[in-house]
Amino acid sequence: MQIDNLLKQVDFIKEIDKLKYIQRKTKLFNSDRHENDAEHSWHLAMMTIVLAEHANKPIDVLKVMKMVLIHDIVEIDAGDTFIYDTQKNHSNTEQERIAAKRIFGILPAEQAEEFIAIWEEFEEGKTDDAKFAKSMDRFEPLLQNTSNNGGTWSEFNVSYQKVYHKKKAIKEGSSSIWNYAENLLNESVKNGILKT
Amino acid sequence: MQIDNLLKQVDFIKEIDKLKYIQRKTKLFNSDRHENDAEHSWHLAMMTIVLAEHANKPIDVLKVMKMVLIHDIVEIDAGDTFIYDTQKNHSNTEQERIAAKRIFGILPAEQAEEFIAIWEEFEEGKTDDAKFAKSMDRFEPLLQNTSNNGGTWSEFNVSYQKVYHKKKAIKEGSSSIWNYAENLLNESVKNGILKT
Numbered sequence: 001m002q003i004d005n006l007l008k009q010v011d012f013i014k015e016i017d018k019l020k021y022i023q024r025k026t027k028l029f030n031s032d033r034h035e036n037d038a039e040h041s042w043h044l045a046m047m048t049i050v051l052a053e054h055a056n057k058p059i060d061v062l063k064v065m066k067m068v069l070i071h072d073i074v075e076i077d078a079g080d081t082f083i084y085d086t087q088k089n090h091s092n093t094e095q096e097r098i099a100a101k102r103i104f105g106i107l108p109a110e111q112a113e114e115f116i117a118i119w120e121e122f123e124e125g126k127t128d129d130a131k132f133a134k135s136m137d138r139f140e141p142l143l144q145n146t147s148n149n150g151g152t153w154s155e156f157n158v159s160y161q162k163v164y165h166k167k168k169a170i171k172e173g174s175s176s177i178w179n180y181a182e183n184l185l186n187e188s189v190k191n192g193i194l195k196t
Numbered sequence: 197m198q199i200d201n202l203l204k205q206v207d208f209i210k211e212i213d214k215l216k217y218i219q220r221k222t223k224l225f226n227s228d229r230h231e232n233d234a235e236h237s238w239h240l241a242m243m244t245i246v247l248a249e250h251a252n253k254p255i256d257v258l259k260v261m262k263m264v265l266i267h268d269i270v271e272i273d274a275g276d277t278f279i280y281d282t283q284k285n286h287s288n289t290e291q292e293r294i295a296a297k298r299i300f301g302i303l304p305a306e307q308a309e310e311f312i313a314i315w316e317e318f319e320e321g322k323t324d325d326a327k328f329a330k331s332m333d334r335f336e337p338l339l340q341n342t343s344n345n346g347g348t349w350s351e352f353n354v355s356y357q358k359v360y361h362k363k364k365a366i367k368e369g370s371s372s373i374w375n376y377a378e379n380l381l382n383e384s385v386k387n388g389i390l391k392t
Contacts, residue, residue, distance in 0.1 A: 009246045010376070016242060036235070039216045046266075177202065
């Protein structure tokens with residue numbers, strides 16, 4: 001049984017290597033190089049460890065780390081959707097649900113169920129853990145864009161109002177990080193790297 | 197106080213972005229593209245979640261995940277040392293200790309101490325948590341090299357004996373993963389991708 005599990009787990013470990021090829025729209029800090037989903041997921045896990053004290057409500061740090069580490073794995077099949085893409089709903093599409101079933105389904109049944117449940121909890125964004133995980137996912141590209149002279153905001157001509165609308169989800173996870181983030185957005189408008 | 201902490205934490209989050217530029221010798225699965233340290237750390241964290249049940253002794257999964265996520269951060273200053281480099285001792289050099297102090301020292305004092313302690317525990321490799329973390333760190337490149345027709349073993353002409361000597365650390369963390377890994381090494385010799 002343990003050996004059966006190990007074989008499935010090794011298959012899964014090989015499969016998720018593909019996350020390193022999924023390019024995001026955002027770029028690394030002070031850089032022209034696009035970030036990939038594996039790098040992004042690592043960074044969110046680091047942010048979760050480091051910033052957990054700022055959560056509005058007590059969070060289960062291990063659970064949130066699992067969330068951010070796996071949250072983009074469905075993009076191996078479904079691809080990265082740009083958060084400001086108005087043609088396509090960003091979250092939890094049917095395509096992503098099928099991807100979750102296929103990819104997490106490589107694991108032993110009990111683990112597959114756990115991973116799908118964690119991914120769905122993240123996507124729904126209703127629990128305190130999911131809210132904090134989402135706030136990490138919104139905060140990282142904000143920091144990247146401000147370091148990159150507006151980054152994707154300038155590149156794709158995204159307005160302050162649209163950015164604000166997406167970023168205010170940070171507040172649900174952490175009021176203190178939101179205070180900091182809101183200031184950064186206001187400064188970005190003043191500096192002309194984010195247009196109203 | 198919380199704001200003071202947040203400012204330091206954001207500085208740290210920006211600093212560690214540099215891990216994405218540190219290239220390892222090993223390459224992605226079935227690929228010619230080198231892996232970077234951030235991708236590697238993400239993959240080890242995923243392996244830790246997925247393979248924890250195979251640990252010889254009960255482990256603190258959150259602690260092990262922190263270990264593998266931060267274990268290479270010192271390479272931002274110290275650079276990646278190839279595990280089969282005979283000129284240079286791989287682990288815990290003076291240069292790495294200075295790097296740990298500088299980089300983790302960007303964090304608030306209490307967190308800096310926690311991170312340095314976790315990194316040292318990993319490097320010493322004596323606790324059950326550190327042994328399991330090390331076994332993840334040895335297992336990933338073994339899987340990568342077998343997928344890449346010998347990978348760094350062929351490229352740098354590393355013998356079975358040398359590989360075996362490094363890889364047997366996996367056994368300290370997990371006998372069942374070691375059984376699997378040892379078989380892979382024997383098969384690699386048979387297939388001619390690892391020379392005795």
